[in-house]
Every structure is written in structure tokens, then in C-alpha cells.
Amino acid sequence: xxxxxxxxxxxxxxxxxxxxxxxxxxxxxxxxxxxxxxxxxxxxxxxxxxxxxxxxxxxxxxxxxxxxxxxxxxxxxxxxxxxxxxxxxxxxxxxxxxxxxxxxxxxxxxxxxxxxxxxxxxxxxxxxxxxxxxxxxxxxxxxxxxxxxxxxxxxxxxxxxxxxxxxxxxxxxxxxxxxxxxxxxxxxxxxxxxxxxxxxxxxxxxxxxxxxxxxxxxxxxxxxxxxxxxxxxxxxxxxxxxxxxxxxxxxxxxxxxxxxxxxxxxxxxxxxxxxxxxxxxxxxxxxxxxxxxxxxxxxxxxxxxxxxxxxxxxxxxxxxxxxxxxxxxxxxxxxxxxxxxxxxxxxxxxxxxxxxxxxxxxxxxxxxxxxxxxxxxxxxxxxxxxxxxxxxxxxxxxxxxxxxxxxxxxxxxxxxxxxxxxxxxxxxxxxxxxxxxxxxxxxxxxxxxxxxxxxxxxxxxxxxxxxxxxxxxxxxxxxxxxxxxxxxxxxxxxxxxxxxxxxxxxxxx
Numbered sequence: 075x076x077x078x079x080x081x082x083x084x085x086x087x088x089x090x091x092x093x094x095x096x097x098x099x100x101x102x103x104x105x106x107x108x109x110x111x112x113x114x115x116x117x118x119x120x121x122x123x124x125x126x127x128x129x130x131x132x133x134x135x136x137x138x139x140x141x142x143x144x145x146x147x148x149x150x151x152x153x154x155x156x157x158x159x160x161x162x163x164x165x166x167x168x169x170x171x172x173x174x175x176x177x178x179x180x181x182x183x184x185x186x187x188x189x190x191x192x193x194x195x196x197x198x199x200x201x202x203x204x205x206x207x208x209x210x211x212x213x214x215x216x217x218x219x220x221x222x223x224x225x226x227x228x229x230x231x232x233x234x235x236x237x238x239x240x241x242x243x244x245x246x247x248x249x250x251x252x253x254x255x256x257x258x259x260x261x262x263x264x265x266x267x268x269x270x271x272x273x274x275x276x277x278x279x280x281x282x283x284x285x286x287x288x289x290x291x292x293x294x295x296x297x298x299x300x301x302x303x304x305x306x307x308x309x310x311x312x313x314x315x316x317x318x319x320x321x322x323x324x325x326x327x328x329x330x331x332x333x334x335x336x337x338x339x340x341x342x343x344x345x346x347x348x349x350x351x352x353x354x355x356x357x358x359x360x361x362x363x364x365x366x367x368x369x370x371x372x373x374x375x376x377x378x379x380x381x382x383x384x385x386x387x388x389x390x391x392x393x394x395x396x397x398x399x400x401x402x403x404x405x406x407x408x409x410x411x412x413x414x415x416x417x418x419x420x421x422x423x424x425x426x427x428x429x430x431x432x433x434x435x436x437x438x439x440x441x442x443x444x445x446x447x448x449x450x451x452x453x454x455x456x457x458x459x460x461x462x463x464x465x466x467x468x469x470x471x472x473x474x475x476x477x478x479x480x481x482x483x484x485x486x487x488x489x490x491x492x493x494x495x496x497x498x499x500x501x502x503x504x505x506x507x508x509x510x511x512x513x514x515x516x517x518x519x520x521x522x523x524x525x526x527x528x529x530x531x532x533x534x535x536x537x538x539x540x541x542x543x544x545x546x547x548x549x550x551x552x553x554x555x556x557x558x559x560x561x562x563x564x565x566x567x568x569x570x571x572x573x574x575x576x577x578x579x580x581x582x583x
Contacts, residue, residue: 112241113409114402117248117395120467123474125377128482137492141499144368146492146551148485152373154383154561159273159552161369166359167276170349174272177350181268184261191257195250201243204235209419227428230419230435237414242406249399252392259389262562266385268348270556274549275345280361281545282338288537289330295509295533296324299526302517316523323527327534363544369551372488375558380481381474383559390466390473397459397466404456410444477557484553491547498540505533 127133137146155161159171175181213226238244300320306312343353381387418436422428445452512529515521555561 112244112402113405114241114245115398117398120391120394120470122378122381123478125478128377128478128485133485133489137488139492139496139499141496141503143495143499144370146368146370146372146488148374149371150374151376151379152371154373154375154555154558156561156564158369158555158561159269161367162273162548163367164276164361164365166361166365167273170276170345170359171269171272173351174268174349175265178268178348179350181261181264184257184264188254188257188261191250191254195247195254198243198246198250201236201246202238204233206231206233208232225423226421227423227425228419228421229428230417230421232415232417234413234415237412239412240406240409242403242409245399245402245406249396249403252396252399256389256392256396259385259392262385262565263389265565266556266560266562269560270552272345272348273552275341275348276358276361277363277366277545277548277552278341279338279345279358280363280366280548281541282334282341283361284363284541284545285538286331286334286338288541289327289334292327292530292534292537293324293331295530296320296327299513299530300324302513303523306519311519312523319523319527323530363541363548366548368548372551372554373558374485374554377478380477380558383563384477384557385559385562387470387473387477390470394463394466394470397463401456401459401463404452404459407452407455408445410442413441413443415439415441481554481557484550484557487550488547488554491543491550494543495540495547498536498543502533502536502540505529505536509533 133148135148137148139145157168157171159167208229208231210229211227214223215226216223236243300317303312303316303320307314307317342358345358346353346356349356375383381391416436416438418434420428420430420433421435422430422433427433509529509532512521512526516523516526
């Protein structure tokens, strides 16, 4: 072994040509890149819609139901908490939401996809820098008979760089950045959808429980009516048909329970899936409407700010940005491509002489490739990117229209919910009082069974209608928080990759 191979001073001298070559490639490529320009359009954010309000007619600020029911009020410009469901003041609901955010597979997949596109961005940014590789080879060959053998050893390094003369790399990085933003907003949308659906399903469970309790109350009344009819029949004051009519009413009302129980099972199973659990191994809490407090302050963002809060709108805009950058990427393919490369190495017939100065070699190469004829493929590629941008622009506009339509719907719904709850409460109070009077009247023989059954049906409809109206008001309130963006920008869990994803990635590595 050549003793000089262990001498740092000698080694530094041998690296001088390589360092000069590396500096030459980098400086030359950098100067060319700086002198170049980025082809394609520069992205500009779409103008904010000039809309003064969400609905054609102004919405009342206060939503008063009357009859002792809580009132709500729209608060224009109020902030939205990332944990908006805590306004319902239900510890069980808070616990379920925490479990859903932690274990929901869709949210986990969205986090992992975001991490993936972030790595794709880093890969794309690598094109900004020179590519350095080291290579070594050992070759043994023979010639003649008897064979004369010889060995050939080589060690070297190669550096290459593609100057971004026409901005193709810059546009690719711009596109990758936009795709990262898009996936980040997709994650926020998944978070918002998950939390909204979980709250809605919890309220649905509570609503069905309330309806089951109402039906059971109705069945109890039916049984009381049947007892009255049977007593009168036994006393000879009622006909057999009255007994059959009361029994028929009782049977019909009992038939309402199986369908409600089926709806309850569906809602429970749906909530199990949202929290990432199998329906056979996890049972949701027995939610009741009375455990929820109705949020009284309803934040309403001004229309010009909604486009900066809704993750679906922001995701569509990020996709529009990516489509704009894609035009530049396609346009850069129509221009010449320059590649600078250099190599430095040593080559010898023995390892002892491998690092002698006389065995050193180097070269510098500049290549230029310019498209001349590709059968129209490059031009078609650019035009396709332009059409894709136009499609993304239309999708962005449609997303905004859909979002504003959703907000308008839920604002109107909450207004009507307040009216409906008040009307149903009045109907319930009146029907209940009427039923009691009809029961007393029938017992005293002053009215017939038909009147009692009519009062019973009215009470049944009012009882179920009030339960549904209450639940609808709770659910539409949740829909408003979701429609306004749900404060996702304040949720710390969105900025962190889940532990399970990190652990799986480590195992793969």
C-alpha cells in the first residue's frame, strides 16, 4: 500500500482539482439559473367574493322559541373554538370526540398522506442542488493462452447539476408546495367532517332515546285508556268494539318501537365506526337530550372571511395554485435543457499505485438538449395543463358557491328550528291538556272512545314532533359550527403526525 495514501496533506492536494471542479460546476450552474426566468403564469389568489350577506333577506339576530325554551343569538365575527362541541357541556360527548380524533382511521390516513406529500416536496427541492456520487470499481481480465491476467482499480467521484434556466424546477417546487397545502387542508376537512359527524350521531342517539321514551309514554297512556274501556265494558257502559279499538291503538303504538330501536342501532354503529371501534366491541354512551346544553352564542363569519376559514375552499384554491404551476412545468419542456457534470478519479493496475498523481484523471462536460420535433406532444402537454387550470378554477368557484349555499341553508334552518320548537311545545302542552280532559270526560261517560283516541293521536304526534324538533335544533347548531370552519386552525392535533403513523413508519424504515 502506498504510504502517501495515509498522509492528510497529500490527500488534500489530491482533492484540490475535485474541489475546483465542484466549485466550477456550482458557480456556473448558479449563474445560469439566476440569469434564467420561470416560464408559465405567476399565480395570483382569486379575488374575494363581493357578497354582503349569505341570504337574500336579512336573518333575525335573535332566535327565540318561547315556552321556556332557550334562545339563541347570531354573533357576527365571533371567534370559533377548535373544540366547539364543548359548548354542549356534555362530558360524555367530549370523551367520545377525543377518542374519535385519536383513533379515527380516516384522520390517521389524512395525516400520513400529508407527511407523504411533504417528503415529495423535499425530494423535488433536491433538484436545486448539485448531485454528488462516488464510484469505485475493481476489474480482473485475462488474455491469450496461457492467460495473461491483469487487474484494474478505479476510484472517483462525479458531480452533476442541471441549471434551472427556464424555471421548470422552480415551478415543480411551487406545484409541490401547493400540493402540500392542499393535503393540509384536506386533513383539516377530514377533521371537521369527523367532529361534525360524531356530534351529529351523538345527538341522533339522544333524539332516538327521547323518541323511544315518548313512545313508551304513549304506550303507558294507551294502557290506561284500555283499562278505562275495559272497566266500562265490564260495567256494561261500553261496547266490545270500543275495547277492540283501544287494543288496536295500543298495538299500533307498540309497533313504533322496533323501527326506533333499529334507528338507534344504526346511529350507535355509525358512531362506533367514527371513533375507530368495531360495533361488536364498543358501545356508545346512552346519550340523552337533557344532558346537552344548547349553545346560545352562534358565531357567524362575514362572507369575505369564510373563504379563509373553510378547509374545502382553501383546498380547492391550493389545487388551483398547483394547476397554475403545472402550466410552467409543462412550458419548460419546450425549452432547451442544460446539464453540467464533472468527474475526478484515479485508475491503476494495482492498489499500491492507485493514488499516485500520475494515475489521476478528470473531466468537465456541458450538455445541451433542445426539443425539435416531438409530434406535438410537448405543446399538447402544455395545453392540457391550461385546460386543467381552467377546470380547477371552475371547481374552486363551485366550491365557494356550495359553501355559501350550505351556510345560507343552516342559517335559515336555525331560524325555522326556533319557530318549530316553539310551535311543537305549544302543540304538546295543548294536546296533553286535551288528553287529560278527554280521559276524565270519557271516564265520566260524557264523551265516546273516538274522541279519546283522537286526543291520544294528537298527543302522540306532538310528543314525537317536539323530540325531533329539539334534536334538529341541536344538530343544525352543530352544522353551523362546521359550516363556519369549526375553528380547525386552532386545533394542535392537526399540526402533529399521529403517534401510530410515526411508529409504523419507523418499523418500515
